[in-house]
Amino acid sequence: MKKVLSMLLVMVMVAALFAGCGSSEPAKTETTETETSTETATETETTETATETTEEASDEEVEVNIFQFKVEIVDALENAIEQYKAVAPNVTVNLQTVGGGDDYGAALRAQVQSGNEPTIFNVGGPQDVEDWMSKLAPLNDAPWADLVLDGVASGVTVDGNIYGLPYNIEGYGLAYNKAIFEAAGVDASSITTFDALENALATIQTKIDAGDLADQFPLLEAAVSYAAKETWVTGLHSSNMVFANEFSSSIETFNAPSIEFKNAEGFKAYLDLMAMYSAHADNTEGMIGVDYATQVDEGIAIERVAVIQQGNWIYGGVKNVDEVVAENLGFLPLPLKGVQEDSIAVGVPMYWSINKDTDEAQQKAAMDFLNWLYTSDAGKQIVVNEMFFIPPLKGYDDVQPADPLAKDILAYANAGKTMPWVFMGYPTDWGMGVLGDGIQKYYAGVSTWDDVLEEVKASWAESRK
């Protein structure tokens, strides 16, 4: 993902160069496009579900500008926009995507400062809501507001007002390849503790080293791949299990003036485990070179490794490489030794928000579009089957996600074996910039674990002053 993100960032930057020369041009061409395509698109089934919106909407041309972060859904979203032209012919939806937590926030600020404010943009949690409060329109009246699943919108609810529509529900844990586990004779369902996981990884690694699995999986070289280069994997996602057991929610995390880091030992055990059964076991500095692509596209997707710490968002990417492997994926729990060993982390990555500094008509059209996307039948199809989302709303009984990772998340959720995402409540840049760097220093051997702990605790307290 990160690689794609970087490439996207490159493209956006290049595009920005040209945008300077003729920013009024693209809007014009897009409108003409809408006019020509509406004639052909009227026959699609979407019309019946959204007649309401068409009636309400006036004939006036309205432009809705979406500035969003999720690179993986760009095609699906473009398809949705295409279909929406039939529903509301007078609305032109422009889509712009800049990926990644960090990159997106910076790009959004730049966008707003340039005076080119988007109608729909994304916020990620309490910190974003506080930062952007002056621009967020309350969405209590939206038809989906009552349908949001319990607790899913707590991060964007302030004083009873809801300021964002959750994208989807995502979960991450240790994604594993069922075929490799089977071939190695490891029963994945029994892995509900840290020790069981360690035993399983040891068994697999021993068999790899002995060459027992080489016939079936010629590329298999290590049990685990862990992307320490991606500080969001280490500093945000992994560390989440520590703080999900120190605080109850992202709001509580956000309000915490300092941290105890009381489960630091369990966290260290996890980091050591990830290193010990990786391809960089004898030189952990090499862990810092492992990025998302190495972990996913050149890792689990080609059966070079059996287990990675990632979420259900990898499904589409793995499927593009090897459909069989994608169907063989499942989740093992993310174990925090001695504390919580049988759960995966489940949460909402981002929320759709509407900019109240744009025109009334634009806001209305934006609201209608989001509503159509998440509650109409055609929209639901796109959300579930094209974006591969786990829906964050009620009323999706007839359209359920089909991919194995999403199914596993639902299974964990139904069994109550989940922990919330609290990393959204970390101080700005603490997770990636401070803790993520600290973990890299630990792997590189330039800092001891205790020094890292000292530093990250001090930094947290400093940012909360």
Added chain:
Amino acid sequence: MKRSKLWYWLFVGPALFAFTLVVIIPMFRGVYFSFAEWDGISNDVTLVGLDNYLRMFTDEQFFASARFTALFAIVAVISINFFGFTLAMLVTRGIKGSNVQRSIFYMPNLIGGLILGFVWQFIFIRVFGEFGDMFGLEFLKNWLTNTQTGFLGLIILMTWQMAGYMMIIYIAAIQGIPESLFEAAKIDGANAWERMRHIMLPLMMPAFSIGLFLTISNSFKLYDQNLALTNGGPYSSTEMLALNIVATAFTNNELGYAQAKAVVFFLVVGAITLTQMRITKKKEVEM
């Protein structure tokens, strides 16, 4: 006289207007923001006096970035100019195909910094790694995962990109020297080294002024290549000043503090390049 003044403003006016609009005004605005605290979103900009400037003295990451940038600039300036000059010497020897070689050496400069960064990232990590595995050479493995290889990577990348550009400047200078001077020196018994040392180099001084100016300012201001190749990693140890300033502004949302850093950065780079220009200008000789 009156007429020429009109022409003068007719030509200078539009450019001056644009320059004022996109450089001068933002710069003064920037200086203003450097005395303020601002998160980049809200409209309340609180003036905090010199706080932002004083804070820099206790900012370890800022100093680490400054040190890294300075070290990079010194090594990069030497290496870029050395290779640029060497290449210029090579392709002015009248060897067959030297025109083709000129184009090839110049070509890296036509590729954007970000793309180069990603291309070299691939080379350093994948290609070097493969060769390391193949021949059992440990030092080729795990590039860009520590500060040393990150530094070396940046130097190699920048030299590869900028040397061709410097080469063009030096070629022009070398070709500007009349052949008769060399012939006269040859007759007087000067050997190749003496001809270079006492005729060529002094007469090339204007080119060195430009070359040094461009490489020094470019090395200090390096951003794209740094972002694409290492993005400051591992553990922010290869984060150069420009990247540090952008991170302060857009990741930590402290636009005022970032502006203060940028102002200091501007003054330092300005002082260094102006000093260099003064020194090298003095050494320029008339033919």
